[in-house]
Amino acid sequence: MLHEQNWPQTQEQLTRQVSKLAREVSAMSRTMQRMGAEMGSEAGAATADLFGSTLHQGEVLARDLGKQAQRVGKAVRKDPLPAVVTVVGLALLLSLLFGRRR
Numbered sequence: 001m002l003h004e005q006n007w008p009q010t011q012e013q014l015t016r017q018v019s020k021l022a023r024e025v026s027a028m029s030r031t032m033q034r035m036g037a038e039m040g041s042e043a044g045a046a047t048a049d050l051f052g053s054t055l056h057q058g059e060v061l062a063r064d065l066g067k068q069a070q071r072v073g074k075a076v077r078k079d080p081l082p083a084v085v086t087v088v089g090l091a092l093l094l095s096l097l098f099g100r101r102r
Helices: 005-038 042-078 082-100
Strands: none
Touching: 005 042, 042 082
């Protein structure tokens, strides 16, 4: 079972992971925009627009996830009990779904 003193570390790990995800999505967006710009044809321009729009939405999503992770971290620091119950419940559910059947 998780202890309360581990929650700040867990929240920091989550924040780092979300930040890393946001950087990766941003890098993917730049790569896809360069690839679309290099295509040069009309279809390439349409594809570049589609990729650019999709990856922009991904960047927005990653940024929102980062903000949400910070909010969750603050809530967990204030009152860790709901988070502990959620983690235990999720672990139980996953063990039931993916547990070995004999």
